[in-house]
Amino acid sequence: MKTKLTTVALLAVTILSCNNGKKSNSENPEKATDATNTIENVSIENIKWVITTLEGDAINNPESNGEEIYFILDSETNRVNGYSGCNTFMGTYTIEKGNRISFSQLASTRKMCPDSKINESQILSIFDTADNFTISGNKLALNKAKRAPLAEFKKAESTNEPIVEKYWKIKTLDGKEVTLAENQEREIFFTLKTQDNKVTGFAGCNTVSGEYTLEKGNRIRFKNMATTLKACPDVAVNEAEFLKIFELADNYTVNNDVLSLNVGKRAPLAVFEAVYFK
Template structure:
């Protein structure tokens, strides 16, 4: 019996060792825009003896990242147990030790403030563009965004007023004729490769290299621009926890002037207040009516919605015609403009 207990103990310890390990990780001094389940910001890391920086889509529990510093860490990597959601990682990460933290010299150049900013096409070849379907972000890794119908990425170099673009890859979806025509024109323009950049406030002009001819113009949306678009509209829930379906009456609506929010969670109306920063919404004092949901699935959906909105803070962004909520960089809810 004693031998059997020792054998069980041995296998238990061995199993725990296989499910958990300590890894060495370097963390770069800046985050980058990336796409997991939805748009997010990722750390850039090297693990072990890796030579190239890679995107890190998870959180490191206990690690407080500060931009401008390069880190060496010891991290405890543990395998999750049980049935995992489709969008969940198979591992969790927990800080064990900060081995070093070093300030990195700034390499900022003229126009570097446009880095990590969403730029929305407003004019191309002198023609106004109204539908905000073409946009991209420049980070210290690549240019990435949407070209009208499809997502695209490209390499670039920004040196003062000079921007060099090397066209890359894109998805191959088909859209309506107008969107496809705009996409073709935009991608054709990127093939020019070299541009002179002129900035004035939130407006960014792309000129032909060594020329005064403006071929494209972009706007960097301000917080006021974003909220003037969100304000007063009904946003219908179209995705919850990575499941897209018809969620019936569920919607959310914001009163930006009075900082009030209301909506419907499936069975009941809800209401409350909120505050914002550039990237977050904090919901406060949420209340709701108390009608019973006769359908069990609708009741479960309502519970999830109210859980995410009750005295909680979510990250958010607006992409095309959707309003997206994130929890720890994981897309939890997506809303589309309400049409009746």
């Protein structure tokens, strides 16, 4: 009888131990789920990623030809675009569970940069080869399987520049007041977009597009500026004078809602005022 009681007691202890073990593993299932989701929900999209290492070699100066080598993933369109050292590139991407990522064949502009110190083919091959990513804080690595990272990137610091994402309407050009011609389609203006560092605007007859770079000390540079080829013979505006601003300007000053684009320490090339739309 004593043996039977001992056996029953041992069985009871075993069952209780198992139940307690199960309870401890699932004691707070919501907490475990949250921890998993925290890892999976870390997004790398809609962020400017600037390169820091390439195939294990540090890139101490990530700028080539005056602009950082970077890429951005647009979550709305699933498009990737960036700058590879001389040319801009674009394509599409797919992100799957387990930090899996794949890129389509990328297309790029065909600008020649013989003085560039960056091998663009190496940059572009990252996206051709990568199949997964890892992220830690503000650092992102694009990888192939479990090998060493193909390249590492850092999250670009958000800009608090007071001149971006504003509609800048021209006030004066070379010291002379600019007025809207009667048959002019709209006022002359430009906007600096944070996305891809793009410039958009209107020169009096044609639309304007291009790229810009902001640097310390209120330095600014414009490049790849282009316009549409519309003819407006009856509009009394000299677009060439306006476009010359972007060719010459190398710094700016801003005071509240008034912006001056300058070259050196001379008088402003042009003055603009911010316009806010309701």
